[in-house]
Amino acid sequence: MKSFALAFFVATSAFAQSIDSMIDRELPALVETYKAFHIAPELSKQEEKTSATVAARLRALGYTVTDHVGKYEDTGSTCYGVVAVMKNGDGSVLLVRTDMDALPVPEKTGVAYASQNANVMHACGHDIHMTTLLGTASMLAQLKSRWHGTVMLIGQPAEEVVQGASAMVRDQLYQRFPRPDFAIALHDNASMPAGKIGYCPGYFMSNSDSVNITVRGLGGHGASPQSTKDPIVVASEIVLALQTIVSRENSPLDPVVVTVGSIHGGAKRNVIPDQVELLLTVRTYKPEVRKRVLASIERIAKGIALAAGIPDDRAPIVEMQKAESADATYNDPALTERLARALKRDMGADNVVQIDPLMVSEDFGRFALDRQIPICMLNVGAVDPAKIASGARLPSLHSSEFAPVPEPTIRGGVKAMTLAVLELLR
């Protein structure tokens, strides 16, 4: 038994080494692909050329590719979703997703392959994700004797506005194409050493809800407050009272963020305006906490207006911006632990580390259909280890200075995703 286990271990590590040499052969071309994506970023819902490249490359690798998959709620925009299927005998169906969109950020990295589209930048590393997906797709096409089942590769548009995953599901993704047994994805990480893999079982990224509050008062002369209902004072009280949702209504063990990121009202110092607009972002994990926090926001806004004597027909209007909301990314614990074990075995325990959950959001969770399909999003470090060791300030994701180190990041990403697919479809 022992010798069998030893033989198995030697065989798997030899296999991991042969993957290394396969990736090494492809790496120069993958880095060129990455730079080509980076130099020509496209904003959310405008990924026409990017998606065409992804589709053409996957077709050339032998995948059955369908493009223009997805329907946005606003029917005016074209959806550039890509679905590439490779069936290799019987077995499970595995969805592997990359996002494709860039951000309205003017690039300041100084790299030679910096964006040539003014004020648009791959500042979240979706170019790394696309390159990783293409590299993984190539590995899988070459390694068909090592897996069986169906891989379904997804090029998802409009992640940064959290509409792309929903649009693809809305367009009968799981009726037109095989319904997956698992779904996995990779995101780069702006604080981990390049090529290292991070995993987080359970909640990984939060629910995100956008809420608009219009506080309506009764305007008038700034010197005659007695004949007005001042919405600036009421809005100010609401901003402060909203902080008690986290501090007084919520269990300290359930993470919640309520941020008022924008407040606008009034135009002149001696005029009390008719209304004030508050724009909020709300982050939660558990569905019951999400529901309660959103209800509390409405209760507090309306209660404070009532206490200020604002008539019922001028009560605050509290609106959820449904199109901007995202569900939490909940990494199925069993799936995540299984992948972590497999990756530690083949990449070394030092290179695969557990990381903390984040309060940022993603729409990858939509592919899980309310946890009906187990999903897991892994991270790949994108930062020069020497820079981390120096204690220098590290630009975050979405920063105009975020510049992943291409080679080790892509190598780690392709290796991890290839090994993940081979584990799940072995």
Ligand SMILES: [Zn+2]
């Ligand atoms: Zn982003």
Ligand SMILES: [Zn+2]
């Ligand atoms: Zn991103």
